[in-house]
Each structure stands twice: as C-alpha cells, then as structure tokens.
C-alpha cells in the first residue's frame with residue numbers, strides 16, 4: 001500500500017473481499033455547495049451508496065494524508081471549513097502532502113487516490129472541461145487529462161454549460177476517453193437532460209457499462225471512461241432560465257477578472273445565487289442519482 005494513503009478499515013475490507021466500492025470527491029463538499037447542505041448531501045450520498053449495496057469512500061487530503069474513506073466527523077470538518085480548504089488538483093498534491101495540509105479533491109485527484117486504493121468507479125456531479133473562451137485563455141480542466149490517464153470510471157450528470165460542451169467533447173475524443181450516455185444518445189447538460197450534442201455510445205444497463213469498462217482495463221488501454229447520467233426529469237431545470245443564469249455568471253467572472261482554479265467555484269456559486277437556490281436542489285438530486293448508478297455498476301466490476 002502507498003505510504004501516503006490511509007484507507008478506512010471498512011473500505012479496505014470491502015476491497016480485499018472483492019465487494020463493490022464507490023469513490024466520492026470532496027471539492028463538491030468544500031467548494032461545490034454551501035454549508036450545511038454540503039455536509040448533509042455528502043452523508044446522504046454515502047447512505048444512497050450503501051442502500052444500493054456498495055461501500056462509499058469519500059476521498060480527501062487531511063493533514064497531508066491521502067484518505068480513501070472519511071469518517072462522518074471528517075466530512076463535517078471539511079464541510080465547515082468550506083472554501084478554507086485548498087482545492088487540490090494533481091499539481092497541488094506534492095506540496096500539500098509535504099506540508100501536512102488539508103485538500104479537497106477534485107475529479108482529478110479523486111481519480112488518482114481512488115486508483116491508488118484500488119477503487120474502479122467514482123460518482124460525482126459535474127466534471128471540469130474546456131472553458132468558454134479557452135481558445136485564448138487556455139483554461140482546460142486537468143480533469144480531462146486525468147480521464148485520459150487514470151483507469152477510473154467517472155459517473156457524472158454530463159457537462160455543465162459554464163463550459164464549452166463542443167470543445168470538451170473534442171478534447172475527450174483526442175484523448176481517447178469514451179463518453180457514454182446512460183439510457184440516452186444525447187449528452188446531458190447537468191441541470192438539463194439535453195444539450196444538442198451526441199455522446200459516443202448509448203448504454204442502457206449498469207452491467208453493460210461495467211463490461212465496457214472491464215474491456216478497457218483488460219486491454220490495458222490507458223485512462224478512464226466518462227458515464228453521463230441525465231438528471232431525473234422531475235428535478236431538471238428550465239433550459240432558458242438556467243442558461244441565462246450561467247451566461248450572467250460567466251459575464252461577471254470575466255468582468256471581475258477571476259482566474260485559474262477560482263473560476264469554477266466562482267461560477268458554481270454565482271449560478272446558485274442567481275437561481276435563488278433552485279439549482280442547488282437539482283444539483284443535490286443529480287448527485288444522488290449518480291451515486292445510485294455508480295453503486296449498481298460497482299456490483300459488476
């Protein structure tokens with residue numbers, strides 16, 4: 001076992017016995033939602049994974065230790081500290097670990113640590129991607145590079161239109177990352193089930209999703225797989241309303257000159273405020289929906 005990694009005993013026991021385990025990220029707790037909804041949601045997501053027959057492993061960096069599986073009090077600690085916790089991507093791990101600091105893991109670092117621990121599937125809300133205007137800003141999330149490199153399946157609700165959906169799909173194609181629609185041939189756009197863009201493949205059952213990923217692992221093709229799971233109809237938002245809020249948030253972000261790793265958290269927080277909190281309800285529901293699917297897939301991996 002990696003000397004920097006601590007697995008919760010329950011997670012180790014499940015992995016050793018070959019029982020299903022699902023990884024979860026922690027940036028969604030610290031930067032993705034306000035307190036206390038972030039902590040309530042993180043605990044509900046773990047509960048949903050258990051109800052669907054898998055063991056949850058929420059991932060984070062605490063006092064310089066890479067954690068695969070958090071206790072409820074560690075989740076509470078990260079949730080209260082919120083944006084006071086460093087948002088940790090691949091480039092941040094060396095210094096945070098050497099200094100013994102805390103870090104909230106993004107999709108990138110959750111994949112890295114899940115892979116170190118031997119966990120194959122990970123559920124989240126949204127992944128990073130190619131930002132609007134990336135042709136001049138070069139703002140492309142490290143999440144896309146990680147998907148190209150690290151063999152973990154990521155279950156998300158599609159690509160949020162704070163990003164350039166078309167460029168994100170092009171980038172994933174270049175990097176050889178399969179983009180699968182669960183029960184749909186259209187890429188979902190996080191708050192809405194439709195985007196106007198096609199996924200690479202439509203797959204309708206958790207068993208077939210697992211089979212495709214197993215084939216990728218057994219061929220030793222580098223990298224992961226992106227499963228996009230549309231938000232349940234009853235929680236999806238009016239596309240005009242949400243897109244107007246996103247446009248407004250992107251405009252403010254440019255005007256304020258927000259840069260680098262702060263861009264995504266800024267946009268997420270502004271979208272939530274502009275929609276008066278309605279987008280937060282949708283966000284919570286789609287994460288629960290993804291947790292359910294990931295737990296079902298994990299039974300077959």
Ligand code: PSU
Pocket residue numbers: 025027028031032105106107108125126127128129140141142143160260261262263264265268
């Ligand atoms: N998109 C969301 N919710 C999130 C994130 C993205 O809809 O919480 C978080 C994830 O942790 C993701 C990270 O990995 O933001 C991407 O940040 P960046 O764009 O700076 O790479």
Ligand code: MN
Pocket residue numbers: 139140141142260261263
């Ligand atoms: Mn960025």
